[in-house]
C-alpha cells in the first residue's frame with residue numbers, strides 16, 4: 001500500500017469509527033424525541049464524498065453520468081438527468097416541454113392541470129413559463145388528485161397534467177395515462193415525495209413523459225440537495241441536458257453533430273438553446289451511488305411503521321382519516337398523515353401542540369392547498385372547482401414522522417402519546433363503533 005492509499009484508508013477508518021460512535025439517532029426512552037427526519041447516510045456516503053473531493057474532480061462529470069444510469073435503471077426508464085434539487089428537476093421538465101425544439105411544445109396561455117395539494121415548486125415552473133396552472137382537488141383517502149374532478153377539469157385549453165404522488169402514494173396511473181392519451185396531454189410526474197413508489201408493479205416516474213425526483217436530506221435517500229428527471233425520450237433528454245447547463249451543446253450525447261454544424265465556433269462553447277446552471281456535483285453523485293442500493297430496505301421500514309400506526313390507531317377512526325394506500329400501489333410513506341374529522345372534539349393546533357410537547361415533531365401535509373398561498377394572488381391561475389378537500393387537508397391535517405429510522409420503540413411511544421391525548425379528549429365517549437361492537 002503506498003502512502004496515498006494508506007492515508008485514504010486512515011480517513012475511511014476514522015470516518016467509520018466516528019459514525020459508529022456518534023451517528024446514533026435511535027430512540028431513547030429516558031429522553032424521548034422523534035424527529036420528522038434522520039440522516040439516511042453514514043460512513044459509506046461520507047467517505048465517498050470526501051474521496052471525491054480529494055480527487056479534485058468535483059463538478060458534474062463521470063460520476064454524475066454513472067449515477068444517472070444507475071437511477072434510470074432502478075426506475076425502469078431509459079434516461080436520467082441529475083440536477084441540484086427536486087425543484088430543479090421539476091423546472092427542467094417544464095422548461096424542456098415548453099421549449100421550441102420539443103414537438104408540440106407547451107405555449108404561453110396553455111393550461112396545465114395540477115393538484116391543489118402540492119408543493120410550491122410543483123407549480124412555480126408553470127407560472128415561470130407563462131402556463132396557466134389549473135388546480136384540481138384531492139381525494140381524501142389517497143390524498144392524490146381526484147380522478148373524476150381531474151377529468152371534469154379538462155378543457156380545450158388543457159395541454160398537460162402535472163401530478164404529484166402525494167406523500168409517496170402512487171396515483172392511479174393507468175387511468176391517468178388513458179385520460180392523457182384520449183386528450184393528447186403531456187404527463188409530468190412530480191415524484192419528489194415518492195422515490196421507490198410503484199403502481200401495478202411499475203415505478204412511478206416511468207409512466208408519464210417525464211418523472212422528477214428529489215434527493216433532499218429529508219427524502220427517501222439523499223445526496224444532501226439533489227434531484228433527477230427521468231424519461232424514455234432521447235430528444236427530451238438531450239434538451240434537458242442542454243437546458244441544465246447554460247444552453248451549451250457540450251453535455252448533449254450528440255454534441256459532435258453541433259461541432260460539425262458550427263465549425264467556426266469553439267466546440268466547448270456552442271450555445272444552441274437557452275439554459276440555466278442547475279448542475280449537480282460529483283460529490284452528490286458519489287453519495288447517490290452509495291445510497292441507491294439501500295433504498296428498498298429504507299422504504300421497508302417506512303412501510304412497517306405505517307402499518308403499525310394504521311393498526312394501532314384504527315380505534316380512533318371516528319375522529320381521524322389516515323391516508324389509504326392506492327389499490328395496486330406501493331406507498332412509500334413520506335410521512336404518516338392525519339386528517340381530523342368534523343366529529344373530533346379538538347383542533348389540529350391542540351393535538352399537534354400536545355404531540356410536540358412530548359418531543360415528537362409534526363408538520364402540515366405538504367403545504368396544504370397551494371391555491372390558498374399568497375403568492376398565487378399575483379399570478380394567473382384557475383381553480384377547477386371549490387377545492388374543498390384540499391382546504392380540509394390544509395385546515396385539519398398534519399403529519400407525523402414515518403421514516404427509515406422510526407423504530408418499534410419510537411412507534412410505540414408515538415401511539416402512547418396519542419392515546420394520552422385521546423384519553424383526555426374523549427373521556428367518557430366511545431372510541432369507535434368497532435371498539436364497542
Ligand SMILES: Cc1ncc(COP(=O)(O)O)c(C=O)c1O
Nearest residue numbers: 085086087119164192193214216
Ligand atoms: C411534491 C414536491 N415537489 C417538489 C419538491 C422540491 O424538492 P427539493 O426540496 O429537492 O427542491 C418537494 C419537496 O419536498 C415536494 O414535496
